[in-house]
Amino acid sequence: MNSQPKTTDLLSQLIGFNTTSRNSNLDFIEFVGAMLEPYGIKPELTFDDNKKKANLFATLGGGNQPGIVLSGHTDVVPVDGQNWSTDPFQTEIAGDRMFGRGACDMKGFIAICLTKIEEILAADLATPIHFAFSYDEEVGCLGVTGLLDELKKKPVQPKACIIGEPTSMGVIRAHKGMSFRHCCVRGKAAHSSLVDQGVNAITVAAKIIAYVDSIQQRIQNEGPFDNEFDPPYTTLHCGVMHGGTVNNIIPNQCEFEFEIRNLPNQSTLPLWAEIEAYIKTQLLPAMHAVSPDTGIDWQTLSDAPPMDTPADDSLIPMISRLLDSSAAPGKVSYGTEGGYFQIAGIPTIICGPGSIEQAHKPNEFIDLAQLKKGERFITALISSLR
Structure with missing residues (x-):
């Protein structure tokens, strides 16, 4: 069963923003802010020195309890010199795949999160869900540090973070620096x-x-x-x-x-x-x-920094239950912002739709079935936090 049209339609819009790391991501961030505004959610933004890029942090439901962060980066790698069969910033669905720069890495995960706004709010959660969307991850995880600096000033810190990098919806507990x-x-x-x-x-x-x-x-x-x-x-x-x-x-x-x-x-x-x-x-x-x-x-x-969440951390069996998976958590050689969240004292795992094998390549794509698995996972997470 493939993903909902709502997710693919939104993902198509997100891919349409050319957020290659050398460009501003403000149009993308403003678009997300406009999606949150009708629900009375005012996101907090942290900017780069030139005010041309921003991180977004938003809290949905749950009051002042320690929440779960759903984290993703808004920037994508360049398409320069790559031989694409289609316009990389105009999506195309062929068979069971959706093509476009960032479809896999990692606007697919962000699209899933945003389509769940109403579902999160309707659940009247006891534990909040936070969106943390950063800039400049692809050029060294430069943006997320500003977001985390502001997060440290809050009286209540998140209790866990899920970074939706493409893992084919498997659980990753460690990566290299x-x-x-x-x-x-x-x-x-x-x-x-x-x-x-x-x-x-x-x-x-x-x-x-x-x-x-x-x-x-x-x-x-x-x-x-x-x-x-x-x-x-x-x-x-x-x-x-x-x-x-x-x-x-x-x-x-x-x-x-x-x-x-x-x-x-x-x-x-x-x-x-x-x-x-x-x-x-x-x-x-x-x-x-x-x-x-x-x-x-x-x-x-x-x-x-590297990330190394202990194998016996309680976050791992919790996520595995939501995925209905008995597979052991893995380790990967690519990097994410997970090390920074871990240094900030927030237990972190990596789990998101799509395969890292498709990331950074021409004709990047995500399987629609992966989007569906991601949707089910976030729905299960919402239910578990009531």
Whole structure:
């Protein structure tokens, strides 16, 4: 049985907002606010420094009791360079699938939440349900911290959080952390025939990347390991690199970005320290011998913490009962905002419609049956909170 037309119609509207992380999400947030307004619900907004993006937090029912947070991010990844068969911001239903950027990750979950507004309010809940919709999750979970800072000021804190990232409606209790950094190598330009007079920024960057890869190979062989993750170890990866102008000039600048996705029990700090020590002892002396103006500069783009909800936390069997599932909770290598909620003292699990296999890809889709499972889950949650 597929989802209700109300959900698919609303999801189509949400996908129509191009909330790629580089864009404002205010139209999306205002749309959600307009849905809440007829019920006398005034959402609380927290903005970025430029007032072009906002988080939304709203409480439905339940008075001043500790509630359950339903959390989702409003931003989506870019479609640039992807070969889509349809307009990514105009939905299309083909067979049992609904296509569009964000259909799976993760506007499907937000659509389900919003279609349940009347159902939540009609239930006259003893325990409130909170909507927490953030910005800039896809670029390092940058928005949610402002939302949580405001939440900490409230006299009553939520007792649990469900983040609706795509898990095929399975329960996820842990994920890796994400630490992203930008590196700029400042070399010295020279004619390519005079290599002894220049410092090749690309060559230096390549040495750093190769060293990072050697750390990855060591961890892959020696651990530490947690076999509930796939892969079962911390990973290091360089994904972006730019440098040079023409082939006959020794490049004086090269920039690259890389990440560490760490197991919850392995801190990134010793790994960063190891990389920095290699740079300080093995690379900078030779660079400075040619020119003291050369150097290597670092910028931290994000440091999103891992999430690790204990296997015996009472939240897990509660969610499993609502799903009518006996499956053991899992662990995933992708990141979410769950670590931030956990640091704020809010027990958190990940559970949402759609498969992570479809996220970030061209022709992203969500199975209509997954939307239906999500609808049933939220209805069961509402009933349990009366």
